[in-house]
Amino acid sequence: MNKEKWIQAAAEGGFESFEIYESLSKERSLRWFSGEMETFVTSRVTGYALRGIYSGKMVSYATENPDDAQMDRILAVMKEQAAAITSEDESFILAPQETECVKNTHNFISPEAGKVKEALAYVEKQILAFDPRIVQVTHLEWSEEDNCRLITNSCGMRAEDAGRVQVLVAGAAAVAGEEVRDDFLVRTVENLSDFDLDAFVKKLGETVIAKFGASPVASGTYPVIIEKDAMTSLFAALSGMFSGEKIGKGLSPLRDKLDTQIFSELVTVIDNPRNADYVNLMNYDDEGCPTRAKTVVDKGTFSTILHSAKSAARMGTQSTGNGFKASYASAVDVRPQGCYIVPGVKSLEELEKEMGDGLVITDLAGLHAGIDHVTTDFSLQCSGYLVKNGVREKSVTLITIAANFLELMKQVRAVGSDLDWNYRSIAAPSILFEGIAVSGE
Amino acid sequence: MLDQKTLEKYLSLCMDSAADFAEIYEELETKEIITMLNGRVENVNEAVTSGVGIRLLKGVQSVYAYSNETGEEAVLPLIRDLAAALGEGKAEKPVTLTRVEYENRHPVRIDFRTSSLEDKTRLLSRATDAAMAADDRIVKVQAVLLNVNQEVQISNSEGRLIGDTRVRTRMMVDAFAQEGDNFQSGADRPGAGMGLEFYEQTTPEETGREAARVAIVNLSAGDCPSGKMPVVIDNAFGGVIFHEACGHALEATSVAKNQSVFSGKFGQQIASPCVSAVDDGTIPNAWGSENIDDEGNFQQRRQLIKNGILTSYMIDRLGARRMGMAETGSGRRESYRYEPTSRMSNTFILEGGASFEELFEGIEKGLYAKKMGGGSVNPQTGEFNFSVGEGYLIENGKITKPVRGAALIGNGRDILMNIDRVCSNLERGQGMCGSASGSIPTDVGQPAIRVTSITVGGTANE
Numbered sequence: 014m015n016k017e018k019w020i021q022a023a024a025e026g027g028f029e030s031f032e033i034y035e036s037l038s039k040e041r042s043l044r045w046f047s048g049e050m051e052t053f054v055t056s057r058v059t060g061y062a063l064r065g066i067y068s069g070k071m072v073s074y075a076t077e078n079p080d081d082a083q084m085d086r087i088l089a090v091m092k093e094q095a096a097a098i099t100s101e102d103e104s105f106i107l108a109p110q111e112t113e114c115v116k117n118t119h120n121f122i123s124p125e126a127g128k129v130k131e132a133l134a135y136v137e138k139q140i141l142a143f144d145p146r147i148v149q150v151t152h153l154e155w156s157e158e159d160n161c162r163l164i165t166n167s168c169g170m171r172a173e174d175a176g177r178v179q180v181l182v183a184g185a186a187a188v189a190g191e192e193v194r195d196d197f198l199v200r201t202v203e204n205l206s207d208f209d210l211d212a213f214v215k216k217l218g219e220t221v222i223a224k225f226g227a228s229p230v231a232s233g234t235y236p237v238i239i240e241k242d243a244m245t246s247l248f249a250a251l252s253g254m255f256s257g258e259k260i261g262k263g264l265s266p267l268r269d270k271l272d273t274q275i276f277s278e279l280v281t282v283i284d285n286p287r288n289a290d291y292v293n294l295m296n297y298d299d300e301g302c303p304t305r306a307k308t309v310v311d312k313g314t315f316s317t318i319l320h321s322a323k324s325a326a327r328m329g330t331q332s333t334g335n336g337f338k339a340s341y342a343s344a345v346d347v348r349p350q351g352c353y354i355v356p357g358v359k360s361l362e363e364l365e366k367e368m369g370d371g372l373v374i375t376d377l378a379g380l381h382a383g384i385d386h387v388t389t390d391f392s393l394q395c396s397g398y399l400v401k402n403g404v405r406e407k408s409v410t411l412i413t414i415a416a417n418f419l420e421l422m423k424q425v426r427a428v429g430s431d432l433d434w435n436y437r438s439i440a441a442p443s444i445l446f447e448g449i450a451v452s453g454e
Numbered sequence: 455m456l457d458q459k460t461l462e463k464y465l466s467l468c469m470d471s472a473a474d475f476a477e478i479y480e481e482l483e484t485k486e487i488i489t490m491l492n493g494r495v496e497n498v499n500e501a502v503t504s505g506v507g508i509r510l511l512k513g514v515q516s517v518y519a520y521s522n523e524t525g526e527e528a529v530l531p532l533i534r535d536l537a538a539a540l541g542e543g544k545a546e547k548p549v550t551l552t553r554v555e556y557e558n559r560h561p562v563r564i565d566f567r568t569s570s571l572e573d574k575t576r577l578l579s580r581a582t583d584a585a586m587a588a589d590d591r592i593v594k595v596q597a598v599l600l601n602v603n604q605e606v607q608i609s610n611s612e613g614r615l616i617g618d619t620r621v622r623t624r625m626m627v628d629a630f631a632q633e634g635d636n637f638q639s640g641a642d643r644p645g646a647g648m649g650l651e652f653y654e655q656t657t658p659e660e661t662g663r664e665a666a667r668v669a670i671v672n673l674s675a676g677d678c679p680s681g682k683m684p685v686v687i688d689n690a691f692g693g694v695i696f697h698e699a700c701g702h703a704l705e706a707t708s709v710a711k712n713q714s715v716f717s718g719k720f721g722q723q724i725a726s727p728c729v730s731a732v733d734d735g736t737i738p739n740a741w742g743s744e745n746i747d748d749e750g751n752f753q754q755r756r757q758l759i760k761n762g763i764l765t766s767y768m769i770d771r772l773g774a775r776r777m778g779m780a781e782t783g784s785g786r787r788e789s790y791r792y793e794p795t796s797r798m799s800n801t802f803i804l805e806g807g808a809s810f811e812e813l814f815e816g817i818e819k820g821l822y823a824k825k826m827g828g829g830s831v832n833p834q835t836g837e838f839n840f841s842v843g844e845g846y847l848i849e850n851g852k853i854t855k856p857v858r859g860a861a862l863i864g865n866g867r868d869i870l871m872n873i874d875r876v877c878s879n880l881e882r883g884q885g886m887c888g889s890a891s892g893s894i895p896t897d898v899g900q901p902a903i904r905v906t907s908i909t910v911g912g913t914a915n916e
Binding site for chain 2: 050057073195229385
């Protein structure tokens with residue numbers, strides 16, 4: 014694609030401004046099963062997302078086939094879109110802004126294929142040897158992904174960000190009589206040669222075996238710790254509430270709650286795509302706006318709405334550098350990145366002691382369906398374990414927890430210290446809550 | 455798409471390796487999404503994706519490469535990479551292709567690509583206007599029109615060359631109702647494997663009114679009860695219970711590796727005798743239908759369960775190799791970025807003989823789940839969940855007060871045995887199903903059914 018040619022043709026065709034977002038991703042992954050390679054995948058995909066302002070309207074087109082011979086046709090299609098758009102929202106294609114970029118300190122070293130196979134074979138063998146009840150390593154995979162995005166526009170923008178991540182995933186199933194239990198573990202791995210595979214195996218094995226004997230508990234209201242992985246998934250699923258796009262349209266439950274107490278004062282939320290712990294550190298959002306750290310919730314008070322250029326204009330303010338796409342072909346939306354609940358000082362064990370009697374929820378399921386994003390009511394399948402006098406007593410499964418998230422986050426008793434970013438873009442530590450409705454027996 | 459000569463060259467090169475099978479999957483997809491808020495068009499987005507996926511098999515091992523570059527300079531190194539990953543072995547097995555022709559079972563009359571934006575946005579305006587007019591308390595309406603045209607061409611080392619064009623349309627309306635501080639939503643999202651003629655039979659007005667109706671009901675809905683109780687699940691998208699509780703666990707994706715609660719249960723009673731269920735990818739113009747699966751095999755109607763007995767799994771090519779059973783035309787994938795694996799298409803419980811009223815007989819306290827949201831399952835353990843979008847209490851056999859969303863959970867092994875009544879009002883609903891080979895369109899469906907006991911995850915503990 015000759016980008017300058019497209020930008021010039023757009024200008025000559027009457028576009029007030031024009032942008033080309035190029036995304037390149039490369040992947041290699043190896044899956045292992047029953048002592049041999051099961052699947053090997055390699056890929057290289059480039060996608061282009063075009064945006065332009067025509068007659069004051071933002072129009073867009075995405076293609077993986079950017080043939081310069083298609084240029085006139087595609088620009089004509091985009092002009093037709095402008096005639097159809099009747100929203101009065103202003104949109105912008107941004108001029109470059111000065112920023113000092115932060116270097117991503119995660120250093121992912123790609124191992125040789127032979128070393129990967131060796132490691133996977135070893136992990137499978139060790140998981141099966143961990144306990145005789147473990148009957149199968151259900152999923153074992155090494156994957157590497159490189160991604161690069163480049164934003165070029167008629168305002169002189171040339172913003173580039175690149176990243177790499179390597180991940181080891183393993184799942185194991187164990188059987189005792191009629192009872193079947195399983196679990197998964199996912200970890201980022203910067204250097205496979207240094208990575209403690211034995212600790213990885215031990216963590217997975219212990220988690221699976223501890224699930225034996227799990228059963229529901231009686232329905233009722235319990236003090237609950239939502240453990241970090243489960244809390245991360247719940248918080249991430251609801252983090253769209255901070256979006257200026259949703260708030261501006263009156264669709265967010267926080268639509269009129271800026272500068273009010275929305276969570277317990279024990280809870281502070283920061284959004285920082287340049288967070289050094291975030292593996293996909295981003296210096297720019299998907300509009301080329303430099304990213305920065307901001308306190309979204311300050312000791313329980315909602316203090317910053319996240320914005321893209323469009324949502325900011327609607328609310329008479331500036332972009333916060335949160336204009337991100339779900340994929341290169343999607344429209345720009347407002348999304349948190351590098352967003353987290355600030356950890357407290359108590360470990361999970363200390364939270365359990367403080368709770369005394371209650372439940373620890375370690376897994377949540379059905380997040381894509383069991384949450385009402387308008388009201389923040391949720392009802393989710395979960396599992397975990399019962400705690401008596403601060404000590405784990407028995408595993409629990411096939412129960413639900415149900416609550417209103419905004420009400421729940423006002424009932425925080427303590428925030429844990431165990432924040433763990435791993436591969437995630439949004440993270441939370443374990444949190445102890447006063448009481449949550451549980452359905453079981 | 456690549457021409458036959460080029461495909462033969464690439465496949466022959468693929469087979470000049472340790473592979474015993476090679477396949478090339480090509481795709482060109484145009485997707486258009488129009489979004490409207492309160493009658494104003496906010497966004498029109500068109501995306502064209504095109505690429506190729508090359509797969510080599512050796513026994514039950516597979517290697518896969520995908521890219522959107524299809525020229526020799528990009529493809530030949532990919533094939534060499536794949537062959538090297540499969541290990542030692544070289545045997546020249548040149549491939550000659552024969553194109554398979556067939557009659558399209560899913561004809562389309564109005565192509566969205568040649569329809570004007572004005573016509574398409576008018577459909578959304580009609581839905582919005584109907585929703586707004588349904589009740590004064592409807593304050594916002596978001597409406598989205600999705601249209602997809604996906605062309606695929608599949609060729610393999612068995613000499614098969616075949617193509618398909620899948621056209622789909624879907625309208626998704628969310629209505630928001632407000633009364634004082636109480637702000638609730640309701641949705642309706644019908645779709646089909648059709649062109650824009652779909653909206654002549656399922657009108658935008660019906661969709662808008664339905665979304666508004668659910669939003670208004672939710673304004674007066676109280677807390678859902680909590681605990682184990684009988685549940686009557688209505689038809690259409692109520693079929694998500696079968697999709698989650700049973701469907702995924704019958705896919706070779708998990709069955710073949712003994713990772714399903716229904717592995718090794720072929721021919722056994724896995725559901726109540728009143729339950730029979732099929733997965734049918736041939737239904738003309740259904741949302742989950744296609745002429746061929748994504749391995750190039752013709753779609754089929756698969757009777758999964760007959761009178762409670764497991765009579766078929768859904769099996770893709772690799773699954774067939776692992777299981778020593780025949781393929782069932784079930785290999786599907788979201789796009790060229792994924793290897794295919796066995797997936798559902800249009801999956802539903804068949805009609806029974808009970809009347810709708812009989813489903814409520816004898817229930818002192820229970821839940822009527824009129825509209826469902828989505829769900830998920832762990833096929834290994836059988837534990838599943840799905841969510842209620844619109845529910846009502848059942849008190850002494852009667853439908854009484856509306857209640858708001860709860861998750862229903864259970865184990866697929868048990869829940870199918872707990873269906874004791876099946877009505878005759880079969881309907882299907884549309885959804886997107888996520889699994890190892892990505893997100894694909896599927897219908898779920900059933901008549902209204904009764905489950906004698908299921909855990910309801912409400913907040914109203916007694």
